[in-house]
Amino acid sequence: MDKYFIKGSEYIFGEKINEINNIGNIILDKAKDAGYKQVSTPYFEDYEVYKNYDKLDKLNMTKIIDKDGKILVLRPDATIPIAKIVSSKFEDEKEIVKLCYLTTIFREYKSPKSYGRDFLQGGVELFGKDSSEIDYEVINLAIDMLKEIGFNNIQLDIGNIAFQEGFFQSLNIESHIKENIKKLIETKNINDIREYVEPLSIKREDKDFIYALPKLFGEYDEIISKAKEYCKNSNMTRALERIENIYEIINNKKLDIKVKLDLSFTNNLNYYTDLIFKVYAGSLHVPVVSGGRCNNLAEDFGKYRPCCGFGINVNLVDEYLEDDKYDDVIHIALAKGRVHKQAMKRFEECGLIFPEYSEKSRKLLFLDKSKKIEVILVKSQDVPIYVENGAADIGIVGNDILLEEQYKVYELMNLNIGICRMATAKIRNTEIDYNKKVLVATKYPTITKNFFSKKGVPINLIKLNGSVELGPIVKLSDVIVDIVETGGTLKENNLVEDEKILDISSRLICNKVALKTKNKQVGNIMGILEELELKN
Ligand SMILES: Nc1ncnc2c1ncn2[C@@H]1O[C@H](COP(=O)(O)OP(=O)(O)OP(=O)(O)O)[C@@H](O)[C@H]1O
Numbered sequence: 001m002d003k004y005f006i007k008g009s010e011y012i013f014g015e016k017i018n019e020i021n022n023i024g025n026i027i028l029d030k031a032k033d034a035g036y037k038q039v040s041t042p043y044f045e046d047y048e049v050y051k052n053y054d055k056l057d058k059l060n061m062t063k064i065i066d067k068d069g070k071i072l073v074l075r076p077d078a079t080i081p082i083a084k085i086v087s088s089k090f091e092d093e094k095e096i097v098k099l100c101y102l103t104t105i106f107r108e109y110k111s112p113k114s115y116g117r118d119f120l121q122g123g124v125e126l127f128g129k130d131s132s133e134i135d136y137e138v139i140n141l142a143i144d145m146l147k148e149i150g151f152n153n154i155q156l157d158i159g160n161i162a163f164q165e166g167f168f169q170s171l172n173i174e175s176h177i178k179e180n181i182k183k184l185i186e187t188k189n190i191n192d193i194r195e196y197v198e199p200l201s202i203k204r205e206d207k208d209f210i211y212a213l214p215k216l217f218g219e220y221d222e223i224i225s226k227a228k229e230y231c232k233n234s235n236m237t238r239a240l241e242r243i244e245n246i247y248e249i250i251n252n253k254k255l256d257i258k259v260k261l262d263l264s265f266t267n268n269l270n271y272y273t274d275l276i277f278k279v280y281a282g283s284l285h286v287p288v289v290s291g292g293r294c295n296n297l298a299e300d301f302g303k304y305r306p307c308c309g310f311g312i313n314v315n316l317v318d319e320y321l322e323d324d325k326y327d328d329v330i331h332i333a334l335a336k337g338r339v340h341k342q343a344m345k346r347f348e349e350c351g352l353i354f355p356e357y358s359e360k361s362r363k364l365l366f367l368d369k370s371k372k373i374e375v376i377l378v379k380s381q382d383v384p385i386y387v388e389n390g391a392a393d394i395g396i397v398g399n400d401i402l403l404e405e406q407y408k409v410y411e412l413m414n415l416n417i418g419i420c421r422m423a424t425a426k427i428r429n430t431e432i433d434y435n436k437k438v439l440v441a442t443k444y445p446t447i448t449k450n451f452f453s454k455k456g457v458p459i460n461l462i463k464l465n466g467s468v469e470l471g472p473i474v475k476l477s478d479v480i481v482d483i484v485e486t487g488g489t490l491k492e493n494n495l496v497e498d499e500k501i502l503d504i505s506s507r508l509i510c511n512k513v514a515l516k517t518k519n520k521q522v523g524n525i526m527g528i529l530e531e532l533e534l535k536n
């Protein structure tokens with residue numbers, strides 16, 4: 001039967017339809033009560049318009065060619081069509097225009113429980129005024145909707161894209177380099193950021209800011225005072241003042257939600273100019289609300305009109321409504337085998353005690369003495385899968401695994417355990433003729449293909465699952481690509497290392513949302529591990 005269905009395109013019926021309609025109606029009713037008028041926009045949009053905003057390919061647009069050969073896209077967002085309506089239908093640019101919508105957005109989304117090619121989104125856009133009071137009004141409406149829908153544990157993260165932009169404007173480097181740095185900041189992979197930025201001719205203090213930026217989120221007081229130390233021009237100062245204003249208003253209103261500051265937000269849709277906010281609800285590992293200020297968007301289609309708005313993914317809200325509980329245990333996935341043994345030693349040296357753990361135990365799940373940290377032992381290849389999907393908040397795994405497949409996780413630290421290298425190896429005293437196709441056996445097809453294609457050597461790859469060293473001995477392959485630590489296995493099998501491909505060590509990785517919602521616990525674990533690193 002499955003052959004008739006497209007992955008990510010869901011049929012919804014029965015009670016599910018009612019649930020989704022109820023959520024949609026709450027969004028529309030709340031918006032209308034607050035003075036917003038409902039709009040409906042076309043399914044098709046002009047690709048030429050969208051491609052200017054989609055700088056990081058975040059929209060994953062579905063393109064269609066019409067009968068005149070024009071490239072169209074299925075509406076991948078709601079804000080741009082609404083900015084077009086406002087510019088064409090509302091002539092007085094001083095007028096405050098408040099519009100709301102409930103519409104299908106044709107864009108991929110992924111949650112630990114589901115994957116969809118499109119989703120129902122409800123939201124609002126308010127045009128005509130730029131002030132912190134309006135920012136609050138819009139944010140408060142989103143919170144109010146989530147409360148009415150039934151969520152109790154709500155976390156609001158606020159940031160200001162103008163802070164980062166202010167910094168990058170003053171940085172005297174080519175724009176494509178700036179864009180590369182921004183992309184790396186978004187991955188939060190400190191190792192990759194350092195590797196790219198360190199050789200650039202940028203002032204030391206600016207490099208330090210770039211390294212600090214991905215970690216510039218968390219408790220408001222701590223982050224705002226850190227951010228102030230990095231201010232180097234009036235744009236950055238103004239951006240922080242704006243954040244202070246909005247935070248003060250929210251704080252005074254006592255909304256009964258957690259409010260955090262995030263200055264590491266990136267402008268991935270390329271139209272935000274100022275405030276950016278995201279709302280997480282319950283144990284949800286993806287934000288349910290995303291919004292912010294895009295003051296210059298309307299001007300692209302007519303006259304300048306500042307704008308602030310948000311969108312709520314109704315499908316996700318529905319999926320997670322039943323899970324509205326906050327779990328304050330931090331779940332750590334460790335690569336079972338060499339890595340977990342070394343990691344558990346590290347934890348022990350840090351004073352973390354897991355009473356039921358012993359190297360010989362066959363148990364796969366251990367709680368620490370305080371019952372706040374849980375370790376799960378999984379196959380090394382599965383660590384990033386557990387973390388990406390939120391089944392674990394953080395994980396410890398070798399960079400060999402992270403390089404072999406792409407995962408949507410943050411790589412936070414190099415732990416300098418599980419150290420080894422990946423290399424090619426061949427039978428002792430033989431020469432490999434790289435002018436003809438070489439037979440390579442390995443457990444690591446992606447790393448192997450990339451390595452040989454960079455060298456310009458054509459290969460035939462044989463994927464094995466272990467005991468790779470046998471390859472050349474039994475004439476299954478000419479060479480192997482495998483992990484070498486002491487070199488003992490190669491030696492005992494009459495092989496020699498030929499060329500090193502990369503250094504390997506274990507990394508601390510983190511689920512993208514857990515970094516926000518369990519920021520304190522993740523920070524504590526990082527702090528403990530960092531301190532130990534300094535001592536060693
Ligand atoms: N000598 C080594 N051989 C293999 N991996 C090592 C070595 N030293 C460190 N590592 C790291 O440990 C990880 C693999 O650990 P281990 O070999 O215990 O698990 P595994 O390969 O999944 O186990 P198995 O092959 O028994 O299924 C690698 O991903 C790598 O990062």
Ligand SMILES: O=P(O)(O)OC[C@H]1O[C@H](OP(=O)(O)OP(=O)(O)O)[C@H](O)[C@@H]1O
Nearest residue numbers: 466467468482483484485486487488489
């Ligand atoms: O340089 P060394 O210190 O000898 O370590 C390297 C060996 O260890 C690993 O094998 P593992 O024991 O994980 O078995 P596998 O071959 O089944 O993967 C790796 O694949 C090498 O074979």
